[in-house]
Amino acid sequence: MMSVAAARALSGGQRVFVGIGLPSTAANLARRTHAGDLVLVYESGTLGSKPTRLPASIGDGILADTADAVISVPEVFNYWLQPGRIDIGFLGAAQLDRFGNINTTVIGPDYASPKVRLPGAGGAPEIAANCREVYVVVRQSRRSFVEQVDFITSFGHGRGKGDREKLGLPGAGPTLVITDLGVLRPDPETAELVLTQIHEGVTVEQVRAATGWDLTVAPELTTTPPPTEAELTALRELKAAR
Amino acid sequence: MAETTSLRDAVAQLVHDGDTVALEGFTHLIPHAAGQEIIRQRRRDLTLVRMTPDIVYDQLIGAGCAKKLIFSWGGNPGVGSLHRFRDAVQNAWPAPLEIEEHSHAGMANRYVAGASGLPFAVLRGYRGTDLPRHTDTIKTITCPFTGEELAAVPALNPDVSIIHAQRADRAGNVQMWGLVGVQKEAVLAARRSLVTVEEIVDELTPVPGQVILPAWAVTAVAEVPGGAHPSYAAGYSERDNDYYAYWDSIGRERDSFQRWLDEKVFSQEVAK
Numbered sequence: 001m002m003s004v005a006a007a008r009a010l011s012g013g014q015r016v017f018v019g020i021g022l023p024s025t026a027a028n029l030a031r032r033t034h035a036g037d038l039v040l041v042y043e044s045g046t047l048g049s050k051p052t053r054l055p056a057s058i059g060d061g062i063l064a065d066t067a068d069a070v071i072s073v074p075e076v077f078n079y080w081l082q083p084g085r086i087d088i089g090f091l092g093a094a095q096l097d098r099f100g101n102i103n104t105t106v107i108g109p110d111y112a113s114p115k116v117r118l119p120g121a122g123g124a125p126e127i128a129a130n131c132r133e134v135y136v137v138v139r140q141s142r143r144s145f146v147e148q149v150d151f152i153t154s155f156g157h158g159r160g161k162g163d164r165e166k167l168g169l170p171g172a173g174p175t176l177v178i179t180d181l182g183v184l185r186p187d188p189e190t191a192e193l194v195l196t197q198i199h200e201g202v203t204v205e206q207v208r209a210a211t212g213w214d215l216t217v218a219p220e221l222t223t224t225p226p227p228t229e230a231e232l233t234a235l236r237e238l239k240a241a242r
Numbered sequence: 243m244a245e246t247t248s249l250r251d252a253v254a255q256l257v258h259d260g261d262t263v264a265l266e267g268f269t270h271l272i273p274h275a276a277g278q279e280i281i282r283q284r285r286r287d288l289t290l291v292r293m294t295p296d297i298v299y300d301q302l303i304g305a306g307c308a309k310k311l312i313f314s315w316g317g318n319p320g321v322g323s324l325h326r327f328r329d330a331v332q333n334a335w336p337a338p339l340e341i342e343e344h345s346h347a348g349m350a351n352r353y354v355a356g357a358s359g360l361p362f363a364v365l366r367g368y369r370g371t372d373l374p375r376h377t378d379t380i381k382t383i384t385c386p387f388t389g390e391e392l393a394a395v396p397a398l399n400p401d402v403s404i405i406h407a408q409r410a411d412r413a414g415n416v417q418m419w420g421l422v423g424v425q426k427e428a429v430l431a432a433r434r435s436l437v438t439v440e441e442i443v444d445e446l447t448p449v450p451g452q453v454i455l456p457a458w459a460v461t462a463v464a465e466v467p468g469g470a471h472p473s474y475a476a477g478y479s480e481r482d483n484d485y486y487a488y489w490d491s492i493g494r495e496r497d498s499f500q501r502w503l504d505e506k507v508f509s510q511e512v513a514k
Contacts, residue, residue: 020320043346044268044421056483057320059269059421061476070451073268073293073424074354077347082366105343111376117331119317121345122294125371155370167370168390 001199003029003235004227006090006137006178014087015039017127020058022137023090025238028054032234041086043123045071053241077123081130084170089131093138094118095149098192098213099163100156100174102128102136103149111151121153128154133175140179146212157191181207183224192216199224244414244437244460249469250511252436252462253279257288261401264291264432265298268423269319269481272473273406274298275466276438278507281305291400293349293424297472297489300324303339304499305507310340312398314349318493321486325493335496343377348395352379353424355397356431367393403432406470407455408477410439411446414457419449420476426453429460438466440478449477 006026010016012035018027028051031038040049044059048068055063064070071079080086095103104124108115128134134156138144156174157163164173174193177184183197195207196218208215227235247255257263257280265273277298280288289310292299296319302308304326316327330339344352351363364383374380374393383394405425407418416437418425429435437455442465446454457463467478472485492502 044270045423046421057269057481057486059319059423059481061270061420061474061480064270064420064476070421072422072426073346074350074427077350078354078365082347105372111372114332117316117328119323120313120315120343121371121373122315123346125345125369125373126347126365126367129369130366152370152372158370163370169369170366 001224001227002137002178002180004231005183005199005224006135007033007231009135009176009178010035010038010088012037013039015041015085016088016090017041017043017081017086017131018090019092020055021092023092025054026137027090028238029231029235032238033231041076041080043073043076045073045076047071047080054238077126081126084130084132086131087133089127089134091124091127091134091136091154093136093144095144095146096136096138096177097146097149097156099158099160100136100177100186100193101149101152101158102154102156103151105151105153107150109150124154128156128173129169129171131171133172136174136177138177138179140181140207140210142210142212145210157186161189161191181210187216194218195221197222197224200226244457245462246412246414246442247462247464249275249279249438249464249466252464253283256402256434256436256462257283257285258401259285260287262289262291264398264400264403264428266292266403266405266423266425266428267470267473268294268421270421270423270473271406271418271425271470271475272296272298273404273438273469274471274473275469276404276406276436277302281307281503281507291398293346294319295327296324297486300326300489300493303327303330304336304493305503306336308339309337310342312342312344314344314346318486318489320483321490326499329496342379343373344380344395345373348380348393350424352395352398353427353431355395356399357427360397362394362396364392364394398431400428400432402434402436403428404436404438405429406438406466406475408440408475409446410437410442410463412442412444414460414463415446416455416460416463417446417449417452419452422453426455429455434461436462436464438464438469440467440469440475441465
């Protein structure tokens, strides 16, 4: 459901900076269903990849073989990401807080001796800063959805509305968070993440129980329509193709 | 001019204890065989540089070659954590590991500055993140033209950079193509460089999108077929995705890692 909901958030012609895993599944699903002209950009240096199966890694040969252009990594970041040429950045998170700040660096308050050492920043800080919008895909639990992240790897909305502007960050930041339970969006007044949509079969209580802060629920809460036959077929084909 | 030599001799001559060493290759063309030769020659106190320390750096760190890591993303791509890297950071095993942590954009620009002969690079990066609080090599600078505050990061100039490429000719001109990552910049930024190649040929056949490193820009070339495994070399091999998953079972425990080191690295002499 998570990858279907994430795929639906993308629309044709958008230029999407894609990470491996769920973002890549969602972007490829969108390209095979309603958004055939989606432009997929991978940080390994491929512009406009059109893979016929899901890539196993960020540098899977199929991404280069099916791309409009293959470029160097400095070029990806300097020429394509930094000036704002990418519409949507698709990020995952180990921790996400109520203002959409993302941590993929360390768990625990002490950076020098962390409870858990995570992979680190990769391309994410600048993706979060420079893409026009950021979509976050993450499984929801009290461990991942926290009041405040232990480390800001990628800046979301800081401690509220206006913090991005103060820092001069060009993009709008996280505008959509898609989880296995539902969808959250920042409140237009406060920038706090608010539950706006739940997936079929999920209750608001379930979502609250999986959130580490006092979650606000939008008055006009909607339910994610179930996956269509076409979406399920495309997803199965993608996952089966080798 | 690039000297054509064996992997063993190249590492013996170019990589010294205490050096700053970069092994680059962005998923594609990762110089695994060279990394294992460094382990085999028991180099110590290395400052290891790499944008994406993955399996090969898990091996170098677990084997005790490193005292410091300069990086932007450390994981087993598509699989999960690097357990030897984690063990070093969380438990100082087998030795404490100092880390200097950046983003990809920062690292890429540090190599670009190094290759350009400049002292630092500027980028619109790191804003709002906690990275500058922990990393001394991230500062801010004011643009003299617009007044904008930008991030400044110092050039990376490794003592030696090592990459893997598809081909070289007998004179030592190196040709690579496909995902070329940051390898050209890493070689040009370094004081010394080693390129391992799939094959040495009489004449390089042009390939679309190729990068050429002329022989005079490279210190040594060594023919190491399959030297990127489990990574790959476009046109020669495919990525061994199963190996990346398998590595998780090897790297997870100190004992299984030690057994792997003894069986697959120390007991395997490479040809002179």
